[in-house]
Amino acid sequence: MLKIERHQFITQQLANVGVVRVTELAEVLNVNPGTIRRDLIELEDQGIARRVHGGAMPRGSALRPGPASDLAGRIGQAAAGFIPDRSVVFLGPGTLTSEVVPFLHRHEHLTVITNALNIAWSTAQQKRHTLHILGGQVHADGGIYGDAETLRHVRVEWVVLEARGLDAARGLTHDERDPADMARGLFNLTAQVMVLAAPQALEHAGALFIAPASTLDILVTGREADNPPLWDLSELGVRIVLA
Amino acid sequence: MLKIERHQFITQQLANVGVVRVTELAEVLNVNPGTIRRDLIELEDQGIARRVHGGAMPRGSALRPGPASDLAGRIGQAAAGFIPDRSVVFLGPGTLTSEVVPFLHRHEHLTVITNALNIAWSTAQQKRHTLHILGGQVHADGGIYGDAETLRHVRVEWVVLEARGLDAARGLTHDERDPADMARGLFNLTAQVMVLAAPQALEHAGALFIAPASTLDILVTGREADNPPLWDLSELGVRIVLA
DNA sequence: CTGGTGACGTTCGATTTTGAGCATATCCGT
DNA sequence: ACGGATATGCTCAAAATCGAACGTCACCAG
Numbered sequence: 001m002l003k004i005e006r007h008q009f010i011t012q013q014l015a016n017v018g019v020v021r022v023t024e025l026a027e028v029l030n031v032n033p034g035t036i037r038r039d040l041i042e043l044e045d046q047g048i049a050r051r052v053h054g055g056a057m058p059r060g061s062a063l064r065p066g067p068a069s070d071l072a073g074r075i076g077q078a079a080a081g082f083i084p085d086r087s088v089v090f091l092g093p094g095t096l097t098s099e100v101v102p103f104l105h106r107h108e109h110l111t112v113i114t115n116a117l118n119i120a121w122s123t124a125q126q127k128r129h130t131l132h133i134l135g136g137q138v139h140a141d142g143g144i145y146g147d148a149e150t151l152r153h154v155r156v157e158w159v160v161l162e163a164r165g166l167d168a169a170r171g172l173t174h175d176e177r178d179p180a181d182m183a184r185g186l187f188n189l190t191a192q193v194m195v196l197a198a199p200q201a202l203e204h205a206g207a208l209f210i211a212p213a214s215t216l217d218i219l220v221t222g223r224e225a226d227n228p229p230l231w232d233l234s235e236l237g238v239r240i241v242l243a
Numbered sequence: 244m245l246k247i248e249r250h251q252f253i254t255q256q257l258a259n260v261g262v263v264r265v266t267e268l269a270e271v272l273n274v275n276p277g278t279i280r281r282d283l284i285e286l287e288d289q290g291i292a293r294r295v296h297g298g299a300m301p302r303g304s305a306l307r308p309g310p311a312s313d314l315a316g317r318i319g320q321a322a323a324g325f326i327p328d329r330s331v332v333f334l335g336p337g338t339l340t341s342e343v344v345p346f347l348h349r350h351e352h353l354t355v356i357t358n359a360l361n362i363a364w365s366t367a368q369q370k371r372h373t374l375h376i377l378g379g380q381v382h383a384d385g386g387i388y389g390d391a392e393t394l395r396h397v398r399v400e401w402v403v404l405e406a407r408g409l410d411a412a413r414g415l416t417h418d419e420r421d422p423a424d425m426a427r428g429l430f431n432l433t434a435q436v437m438v439l440a441a442p443q444a445l446e447h448a449g450a451l452f453i454a455p456a457s458t459l460d461i462l463v464t465g466r467e468a469d470n471p472p473l474w475d476l477s478e479l480g481v482r483i484v485l486a
Numbered sequence: 487c488t489g490g491t492g493a494c495g496t497t498c499g500a501t502t503t504t505g506a507g508c509a510t511a512t513c514c515g516t
Numbered sequence: 517a518c519g520g521a522t523a524t525g526c527t528c529a530a531a532a533t534c535g536a537a538c539g540t541c542a543c544c545a546g
Contacts, residue, residue, distance in 0.1 A: 487546100488546090489544105489546090490543105490545090490546105491542105491543090491544085491545105492541105492542090492543085493540100493542075494539100494541065495538105495539095495541090496537100496538090496539090496540100497536100497537085497538090498536090498537085498538105499534105499535095500533105500534085500535085500536100501533080501534075502532080502533070503530105503531080503532070503533085504530080504531070504532080505528105505529095506530105507526100507528095508526085508527085509524105509525085509526080509527105510524080510525075511523080511524070511525090512521105513520105513522075513523085514519100514520090514521085514522095515519095515520095515521105516517100516518085
C-alpha cells in the first residue's frame with residue numbers, strides 16, 4: 001500500500017463520509033495507526049484535512065473550490081512557512097493575511113500582533129499563541145486604525161502585509177489613507193517585511209505611497225503571476241515566492 | 244463517536260430545534276450525561292450555546308422572550324434598555340456584558356468601545372454601530388489589557404462592567420489584577436456606571452478593590468438575588484434592577 | 487414554606503489517543 | 517550490489533477523553 005494510495009483513499013473518505021477515524025483507517029488500510037497519523041499530518045499541511053482527537057475532518061469542506069485552485073490558501077500557507085517557531089509576527093488586515101492564520105496552527109509559541117479584528121478572532125480561537133491587538137476604530141473591513149503611537153512599543157521579527165498596489169517603479173501603494181499610514185509606520189520597525197499580493201495587485205498602483213519596492217524582503221503571490229513586472233521586483237532584491 | 248461529531252450534532256440541533264436537553268442528547272448520542280455537559284461547556288466557551296438548567300439554548304437569540312431560567316439573557320436585555328440611542332458606551336469583558344450586545348441590535352447610531360475581543364467581534368458582525376477597541380494583550384478569557392494611557396482619550400456616557408465581587412461594605416472588587424486596573428481606570432471617566440452581577444458575585448469579595456459601591460449608578464442582577472446585601476446597596480444610592 | 491426529584495459540579499480512575507524516538511524495512515539511483 | 521533517503525512499525529510516557537460516583541443545588545408540586 002503506497003502512501004499516495006492511502007492519501008487518495010483518505011481524501012476520498014473525507015469528501016464522501018465527512019469524518020475519518022485513525023483506528024478505522026488503520027484497520028481498513030491494514031497499516032499501523034502511527035502511519036495513519038503521519039498521513040493525516042501531511043494532509044493537514046496540504047490544507048486537505050483538519051485533524052481532531054481520534055481522527056480528522058475535511059477542511060472548509062464545501063466552502064472552497066479546492067486546494068489546487070485556492071489561491072488565497074496557497075499564499076497563506078506559503079507565507080506561514082517563513083514564520084519561524086517562537087517568533088513575533090505582525091499580521092495586517094486583508095483576505096490574504098487572514099489565510100495565514102490557519103497555517104500557524106502547528107507553530108510553537110508565536111506572538112501574534114495584529115490590527116485586524118477577524119485575524120485576532122481566529123487567532124484567539126486557536127488558543128495556542130500569545131495575541132496582541134492594536135487599539136482604534138474598527139473599520140468595515142475589520143481593520144483597526146488608531147493611534148500610531150502604539151506601534152512604538154512594538155518589536156516584531158516579521159511584518160506580513162497585503163498589497164493593494166505594487167510594482168517596481170512605484171513601490172508599495174494603497175488607495176486608502178488609514179491602511180497606508182499604518183503600513184508606513186510598520187516599515188519603521190526593524191523587521192523583515194513579507195508582502196502578500198493577489199496577481200491583480202501587481203497590475204495596480206494606488207494613490208498613496210507606502211514604501212519603495214526594494215525595502216520588501218519577501219513577496220508571496222500566485223504562480224499565475226509569473227510575468228515581467230515580477231522580474232523587475234526580483235532585480236530589486238525582493239525574494240519572489242510563487243505559491 | 245468523535246467529540247467533534249457530537250459538537251456538530253448539538254450545534255445543528257441548537258440551530259434547528261432551538262433547545263437541547265442533556266438527558267436527550269446523552270441518549271441519542273449514546274454517551275454519558277457528563278460527557279454532554281462537558282460538550283456544552285465547550286460550546287458555551289465558543290459562544291455557540293448558552294447553558295441553562297437541564298440543557299442549553301442557542302446564543303444570541305435576542306428577540307425570543309426565552310424561558311424564565313435564562314438569567315444571562317434577562318440581565319443583558321435589561322442592561323441594554325438603559326443605553327440611549329446615539330450614545331457612547333463602554334462594554335467590559337464578561338459573559339454577562341456579552342449578552343448585552345444582541346439587544347443593541349435595534350439601537351440607533353451607537354458608538355461602542357470595548358476591551359473584550361468577543362464583544363468586539365459580535366458587535367462588528369451587526370455592522371450597525373461604530374466600534375472602537377482598546378489595544379493590548381488578549382487574555383484567555385477574551386479580555387484585552389494594555390496601556391492604561393489609551394483610556395485618556397475616551398469619553399463615554401455609559402460604562403458597563405461585570406462584577407466579580409460586590410457588596411455594600413467592600414465595594415466592587417475583582418480577583419485578578421489586569422481587569423481590576425482597567426475597571427479602576429474606567430471609574431475615572433466622568434461616565435455613568437452600570438454593573439452587571441450574577442447572584443453569586445453579590446456573595447463574593449475579591450482581593451482587589453476597584454471602587455466603593457456608592458459610585459455605582461445602576462446594578463443589574465437577577466430577581467432571584469433579592470436579599471439583604473442588595474438592600475444595603477440600595478441605601479447607598481445605587482439603583483437596583485432585578486431582571 | 488417544604489420535601490422530593492432530578493440536574494449539577496467535582497473528583498477519581500480507566501481507557502484511548504497522541505507525540506516522539508528509535509529500529510527496521512523499503513525504495514531508488516548509481 | 518551498494519548507500520542514502522524515505523517510509524514504516526513499534527514502544528512508551530504524556531495528554532485527552534470518557535464514565536461513574538457522590539455531595540450539593542435548583543426546580544416544582546403540594
